[in-house]
Amino acid sequence: MTVVAGPGLLANCRRVLGPDPHPYRFLADRVEHHGGRRAFSSRRMREVLGAQPYLLPAMTDAGRRALAAYGGFVTETVALAAADAEVARTAADAEVARTAAG
CATH class of the missing domain: 1.20.5 (Single alpha-helices involved in coiled-coils or other helix-helix interfaces)
Incomplete structure (x- = not known):
């Protein structure tokens, strides 16, 4: 969800609150952190569910x-x-x- 909705939400925060991310630092950090993990998370989910579908x-x-x-x-x-x-x-x-x- 953060990967999909996060960039647009951050763009809106920048538009409304300005370029300084301090007021929305938590959100910016979450989007940045999760953005790089999407491929890893998807691969890991396939591995876990492939081995333990229950x-x-x-x-x-x-x-x-x-x-x-x-x-x-x-x-x-x-x-x-x-x-x-x-x-x-x-x-x-x-x-x-x-x-x-x-």
Whole structure:
């Protein structure tokens, strides 16, 4: 998921937050780390499942739970970002009103 969605998400972070990755360092590190591991992970999965195919249900369940946890993380992150944006919007509106009042 990080390999597929990560680059686009990082591009959007750069567009919205600017080129300094500090505000989104965790995400940038995850995308960079996982990007180089995709081929290794795929090869390793084929090896493990080829040798022990009975592990597929347990691995699938673990993957499902991991994606659910990741979805919760993304949901919480979006909610926090929306709250921060609302605070910033309110502050900007107040500044515009103050400036206009003069």
